[in-house]
Amino acid sequence: MGIFLSWIAGVLILIPFIAYLLVFFAVKLITNNHRRAVSYAIDITTLFLILSVNEIAFVLWSHSFLWVIILLLLLIAIGFVFLYRYMRNEIIYSKVFKGFWRFNFLLFCAAYIILMIYGLTRSVLDSVAMN
Template identity: 50%
Template sequence: MLVFLSSLAAIFIILPVLLYALVFFIVKQWTKSHLKAKSSAINVTTFILIFSVHYLILAIWSKSFLWMIILFILLTAIVFTYIYWKIKEEVNYGKVFQGFWRLNFLLFSAVYIGLLLYGAASRAIEAVMFD
């Protein structure tokens, strides 16, 4: 059972879009709400995207930059909270966290796609140049 769960986690870390689709489909069938399904899928997938970016960086450069990723997330939270406070003049922590988490979904999705393309291109060039 542990092997199955670790294999499933590895699949979702490699392809987080599958997790998004799976969570979306399950929640949509359960709640019949497109908005709740999308929200749940984004919330779950964001967490996995962070690890996906970390493991892509490990695969490309053989170095762990997890501390930089965590620092980036914390700085994003600080900047997002500051901007929210400047606009609304008070901080609603629930809305701030929800907006911050969705912003992280967008940022880490873009970084994931960029790293995926960069990694594939660099490996292809490396295979052609040194083959």
């Protein structure tokens, strides 16, 4: 049972890169437009990154941080709405959401990389300490 759960966790952690590649190549094949393919791939991958960051945190600390992630997403969305309103004097929700979603891609991509490096480092140090 432990091997099965560890396999599922491994697949969930790798999904962002797999999802990016699958969406990119599918859209590139259909539209033959590189820029649109990257855009769609980033949009889809953001959701998988959010879920993967929660999964990595759960594996590392045995605690789900999904409520913290949702709260963070809400606070970022509020910040984007206020910032856009301050800069443009009107709110165009499609542009606000697009900026919010792309910012989350960068944020959760960085969090994903940092948590992966931390987890790998911790795993190596734990295995060295056992010997």
